[in-house]
Amino acid sequence: MNTLIVHTSQQPLSLLPALIKAAEQLSDQIDLLYIGPQPDIKHILGVDTLYHYHHEELAYASNKTIANLIQKHSAYTHILAHADTHGKDFLPYYCGQQRLPMLSDICQINSQNQFTRPIYAGEALETITHHGEQLIMTLRGIYFEPSDRKTQPKIQSIGTYESNPPTQIKAPLLQDTSDPSLADIVISGGRGLGSKENFQQIIELAKHNNAGVGASRAAVDAGYISNDHQVGQTGRIIAPKIYLCFGISGAIQHLSGMRDSKIIIAIDKNPQAPIFKVADYGFSGDLFTALEAIKNYKIS
Structure with a gap:
């Protein structure tokens, strides 16, 4: 063998x-x-x-x-x-x-x-x-x-390749934001953020905490961020120490990609959202209020 x-x-x-x-x-x-x-x-x-x-x-x-x-x-x-x-x-x-x-x-x-x-x-x-x-x-x-x-x-x-030329991709596949597969802390956003401009707050919070950036499929489909950051059944399967998500209701496909995280913290306006069934800590309310409240804190 x-x-x-x-x-x-x-x-x-x-x-x-x-x-x-x-x-x-x-x-x-x-x-x-x-x-x-x-x-x-x-x-x-x-x-x-x-x-x-x-x-x-x-x-x-x-x-x-x-x-x-x-x-x-x-x-x-x-x-x-x-x-x-x-x-x-x-x-x-x-x-x-x-x-x-x-x-x-x-x-x-x-x-x-x-x-x-x-x-x-x-x-x-x-x-x-x-x-x-x-x-x-x-x-x-x-x-x-x-x-x-x-x-x-x-x-x-x-150092050689026996092809003339090899089929290749000319540009990197990832954006400058952190890869969620590599990070101990992943901060994710969903469709609840409402726009690509609002999603930038997730990216800034992640940079502040040296964290990876994740997203739901709905956020990716809406064009808020590239699909390299999609977490879920058809995206990345991750298990960071802390998974913090904003505006993600918790469809089963998304939960399959992050449910093994050590600590799950969820913020969503719907108190009945499925994400709260797997979350260790949850806040039901306005996600922008939560983002404003923690933007200067270090998550650890």
Whole structure:
């Protein structure tokens, strides 16, 4: 048994140790295919071999390009990626290209071929048994503790790309605001903010607290912020120490993306909003009054 982890510079590097921990439950041989600039070595301790593709045209590689690189290193019993918007984009593309099945959103490894994942927006858990020769899956890294495996990787640095030219994305995918996947504190806004201009108050509060910026799907659909910040079933699955949300009623799809947060604080004008059923602390009232009251305080 051997495992390949696929990771790009567009994904949270801090979650790699959790993926390595998951891979430990599958095999003794753990290798990493990393696409992008040089990663911090502390995050990749524990892998045996690092295949590092760092050609400048791979900085924002497309799904097609990533799939082609995976194909070069496909002789593994298990291929893993983090279940964020990127991993759930390029890995299904690879599987479709190769006509292979894939498991998604795995949160628990029961054995080398049996796994658990949430379904129905996290309201139930499903156990899956896979009998194929090769197993390809995305994992929710927040459910796995960081690995304490200290193997120093053998590095194969690959600075060329055998394509003319590789398919690529020319611009960064994230705005200047903080990535909610990386933050201990996430401050989110919903449709209740009413406009893109009002949503700027969420961004300013997040900057003041060095926090990540999240949003509901309704806020993203309304154009208040890009979908890179969407939290929920079709966005990012996060588990920060503190999740503070304004004007989010708490649709089940949103709750599935943040319900594992350590402390949930909700502000919404509707006292019957579903968000209050999962919140540790709640305030039913005008969200702008709440924003004004806490804008100069540090959240900790």
